Amino acid sequence: MSAILRAQGLGKRYRRRWALADCTLEVPPGHVTGLVGPNGAGKTTLLSLAVGMMSPTTGAIEVCGGRPAADAAQLAKVGFVAQDTPTYPTLTVAEHLRLGARLNPAWDDALARARIAQLGLDTAQRAGKLSGGQRAQLALTLGLAKRPQLLVLDEPVASLDPLARREFLQSLMEAVAEFELSVILSSHVVSDLERVCDHLVVLVDSTVRVTGEVETLLATHHRLSGPRREPHTLPADQQLISGSATDRQSTFVVRTDAPILDPAWTVSRLGLEDLVLAYLQRSNQPAPVLAAASAAGPTLLAVRR
Amino acid sequence: MIEFSLDSRSGVAPYQQVVQQVRQALRLGLLGKGDRLPTVKDVVASLAINPNTVLKAYRELEHEGLVAARPGVGTFVTRSLSDGSLAAHEPLRRDLRRWLTAARTAGLDEESIEALFVSTFRAAEEKTA
Amino acid sequence: MIWLTWRQFRAQALVVAAAAVAMVTVLAATGARVARLGREPTTVYEQLTRADRNLFFAGIVIMAVAPAVIGAFWGATLVAKEVEAGTHRLAWNQSVTRTRWLATKLTVVVASVAAVVGVLTFAVTWWSEPLDGAQSQTHGNLPARLTPVSFAMRGIVPVGYAVLAVVLAVAIGAVLRRSVAAIALALAVVTFLQIAAALWVRPHLAPPVVRTVVLSLGTLDGIAVNGSGKVLHITARTNAPGAWVLSNRTVDAGGHAATIPSWFDTCLPPPGVGVVREEKSDLGSCLRRLTDEGYRQRVEYQPADRFWTLQLRETALLLLGSGLVTGFCFWWTRHRIS
Numbered sequence: 001m002s003a004i005l006r007a008q009g010l011g012k013r014y015r016r017r018w019a020l021a022d023c024t025l026e027v028p029p030g031h032v033t034g035l036v037g038p039n040g041a042g043k044t045t046l047l048s049l050a051v052g053m054m055s056p057t058t059g060a061i062e063v064c065g066g067r068p069a070a071d072a073a074q075l076a077k078v079g080f081v082a083q084d085t086p087t088y089p090t091l092t093v094a095e096h097l098r099l100g101a102r103l104n105p106a107w108d109d110a111l112a113r114a115r116i117a118q119l120g121l122d123t124a125q126r127a128g129k130l131s132g133g134q135r136a137q138l139a140l141t142l143g144l145a146k147r148p149q150l151l152v153l154d155e156p157v158a159s160l161d162p163l164a165r166r167e168f169l170q171s172l173m174e175a176v177a178e179f180e181l182s183v184i185l186s187s188h189v190v191s192d193l194e195r196v197c198d199h200l201v202v203l204v205d206s207t208v209r210v211t212g213e214v215e216t217l218l219a220t221h222h223r224l225s226g227p228r229r230e231p232h233t234l235p236a237d238q239q240l241i242s243g244s245a246t247d248r249q250s251t252f253v254v255r256t257d258a259p260i261l262d263p264a265w266t267v268s269r270l271g272l273e274d275l276v277l278a279y280l281q282r283s284n285q286p287a288p289v290l291a292a293a294s295a296a297g298p299t300l301l302a303v304r305r
Numbered sequence: 306m307i308e309f310s311l312d313s314r315s316g317v318a319p320y321q322q323v324v325q326q327v328r329q330a331l332r333l334g335l336l337g338k339g340d341r342l343p344t345v346k347d348v349v350a351s352l353a354i355n356p357n358t359v360l361k362a363y364r365e366l367e368h369e370g371l372v373a374a375r376p377g378v379g380t381f382v383t384r385s386l387s388d389g390s391l392a393a394h395e396p397l398r399r400d401l402r403r404w405l406t407a408a409r410t411a412g413l414d415e416e417s418i419e420a421l422f423v424s425t426f427r428a429a430e431e432k433t434a
Numbered sequence: 435m436i437w438l439t440w441r442q443f444r445a446q447a448l449v450v451a452a453a454a455v456a457m458v459t460v461l462a463a464t465g466a467r468v469a470r471l472g473r474e475p476t477t478v479y480e481q482l483t484r485a486d487r488n489l490f491f492a493g494i495v496i497m498a499v500a501p502a503v504i505g506a507f508w509g510a511t512l513v514a515k516e517v518e519a520g521t522h523r524l525a526w527n528q529s530v531t532r533t534r535w536l537a538t539k540l541t542v543v544v545a546s547v548a549a550v551v552g553v554l555t556f557a558v559t560w561w562s563e564p565l566d567g568a569q570s571q572t573h574g575n576l577p578a579r580l581t582p583v584s585f586a587m588r589g590i591v592p593v594g595y596a597v598l599a600v601v602l603a604v605a606i607g608a609v610l611r612r613s614v615a616a617i618a619l620a621l622a623v624v625t626f627l628q629i630a631a632a633l634w635v636r637p638h639l640a641p642p643v644v645r646t647v648v649l650s651l652g653t654l655d656g657i658a659v660n661g662s663g664k665v666l667h668i669t670a671r672t673n674a675p676g677a678w679v680l681s682n683r684t685v686d687a688g689g690h691a692a693t694i695p696s697w698f699d700t701c702l703p704p705p706g707v708g709v710v711r712e713e714k715s716d717l718g719s720c721l722r723r724l725t726d727e728g729y730r731q732r733v734e735y736q737p738a739d740r741f742w743t744l745q746l747r748e749t750a751l752l753l754l755g756s757g758l759v760t761g762f763c764f765w766w767t768r769h770r771i772s
Contacts, residue, residue, distance in 0.1 A: 048772055051527055053523060053526065053527075053772045054772035055769065069526070069531070069532075071531060072529050072530060072531055072534070073529075075527065075528065075529045075530065075531065076529035078527070079527065080523065080527035082520065082523035082524065082527070083520075084520060086519060086520035086521045086523055086524045087521070087524060088442070088519075088521055088524070089519070091441065091442075095441060098437070099437075099438050099441075099528070100528065102435065102437050102438060103435060103438065103528035103529060103530045104528055104529045105529055106529070139524070142524070143527075146528070146529065
């Protein structure tokens with residue numbers, strides 16, 4: 001199966017600053033791919049490039065086999081729910097559906113109406129009067145009823161309360177189950193993505209840090225804790241992701257395909273959030289120096305969120 | 306029909322949680338032969354989880370021979386795990402309740418009770434293994 | 435796409451349409467009487483009421499302001515408001531390319547502004563025609579339609595300014611991404627262009643007629659004198675009613691622009707204040723002496739029958755400019771907005 005998104009040396013520069021640099025990435029179809037990273041890491045830039053809202057400075061990006069937003073047919077293949085889920089405040093819910101129907105040849109009106117009814121939205125209500133959660137659901141409805149192959153969502157739940165967040169993700173997952181849709185969604189909160197994503201892309205400081213199937217990532221990353229030792233003494237097949245230490249104890253997060261045999265270590269599984277955090281920590285301290293241990297407790301590396 | 310729930314802090318992969326919950330329902334007689342499992346769409350809509358997680362769980366259950374998928378209709382239970390033993394559940398539960406009361410009167414708090422049960426359970430398992 | 439454009443545009447369109455209908459109604463109600471007066475060209479000015487004159491000048495002011503204002507308000511919001519609200523990210527991710535999105539929006543808005551301003555200018559031009567350039571023997575006159583006071587408020591030129599104002603406002607809005615600032619800047623730019631056109635472009639749209647006049651009591655129009663009795667300049671009559679006089683200068687024997695010789699100051703009869711109109715025998719001899727010394731009066735003007743030629747050429751220029759700005763709008767929207 002060919003990739004639903006393929007980026008080759010992709011970069012985007014705003015004046016002097018590179019918002020995304022040398023990004024080479026393949027996202028397989030049929031997955032819900034989570035794009036995580038701290039604010040300002042380049043998530044919105046990558047997604048904007050993917051939907052053709054902007055053009056790359058360097059490299060190339062291909063989505064659903066074509067150049068993003070190249071023509072109407074390409075636009076029809078990709079749905080986009082932008083950050084803060086913009087809608088027209090003076091247009092009613094019904095008028096938004098009409099907008100979708102007029103502007104999308106593959107529009108699924110039955111789906112749109114069923115969803116609006118299921119959500120209990122008043123079709124005569126102006127979008128400006130909807131709650132944040134309802135507006136997000138309306139934007140999602142527009143994105144889904146367009147019947148795209150790929151739906152891209154930029155921080156869709158960031159501004160929602162926990163209940164609306166849950167309802168939004170339920171709606172999204174229901175649609176994924178029903179339409180075999182590929183989804184790429186970004187978030188700076190990993191716990192939002194933990195259940196919904198089966199593929200992960202971690203973006204830190206404008207570059208892709210790690211990418212892969214969630215299950216594989218969880219199976220190959222381990223937290224080792226044991227007596228203090230220097231990181232360079234780890235075996236060659238264990239890639240150090242992050243580490244911290246006290247004067248007596250070392251804790252490392254490593255990536256390895258091989259089993260960990262050293263009996264000195266207590267090995268534990270990582271949750272998705274811990275895994276992502278390990279990569280974020282690494283970005284702050286590219287080569288973790290485990291000196292300067294405090295007697296008070298483990299040295300915590302600051303995490304940028 | 307059963308409902309699934311996920312504990313995101315258990316450390317158990319979500320698909321395994323689904324598998325375990327189906328097995329448990331089969332053991333407790335909540336699900337019997339011929340019963341239909343919730344559709345992937347229903348599970349996904351209630352738990353807000355990735356459909357592939359549910360599909361994977363159902364595939365594993367199918368592989369174990371516990372359920373069979375009938376395309377376009379649903380996934381059905383083909384075998385029960387409760388046969389025979391189900392009748393014994395009630396007296397065993399009564400014994401366990403009595404034991405719990407005894408443990409409380411002996412001054413054990415909840416944590417101690419759990420620890421005692423788990424360690425005894427493990428020790429017994431090791432002996433049989 | 436047309437439906438969405440209309441849905442977003444209808445409120446502002448209806449407000450303007452209502453105002454235009456009101457104005458056309460007023461002009462239609464009073465126009466017949468003005469047309470009747472116009473049949474007596476020599477006495478038309480004397481028969482005008484104060485209300486007629488007010489309406490005449492109101493027509494000029496409205497046609498000076500309406501194209502820029504309507505254009506700026508309709509154009510500035512077109513892209514800028516979408517970007518301000520982030521809704522361009524919704525609109526541009528439907529199955530419609532942003533080029534088609536902009537093309538449809540521009541077509542609807544440009545056609546609407548051309549239609550509204552077209553109707554207004556037709557009504558005002560029709561209403562004012564009998565009065566344009568009306569002369570009175572005793573007190574004052576009304577500006578001719580070729581003069582800068584009313585040229586751009588008659589005929590088809592207002593449509594040109596309206597179209598230019600719309601596309602300029604769209605372009606400025608797209609660049610600034612702020613609709614209010616775009617309205618203000620577009621208004622300023624269009625106003626500047628209206629003034630600049632009258633000052634520097636329109637006089638050259640067709641080569642002006644140049645006539646050299648021998649100054650005499652019969653051809654003299656006026657003499658301007660400053661407070662200390664120094665003659666500043668002399669003007670001659672053109673004998674071309676309704677013409678737009680571009681320059682009216684005294685030249686020496688060599689044909690070069692000349693200052694009035696100083697003896698002329700003292701030659702003039704007192705009380706040389708302002709413009710002299712009365713016939714004076716010694717004024718005639720002063721003018722004769724000027725002529726004898728080789729001084730002539732050179733008058734450059736656009737004759738009244740050039741009105742439609744100039745209208746067409748200025749409108750064509752405005753539409754050409756609008757076309758360039760439109761091209762810029764497409765380029766900017768495609769490449770510089772995300």
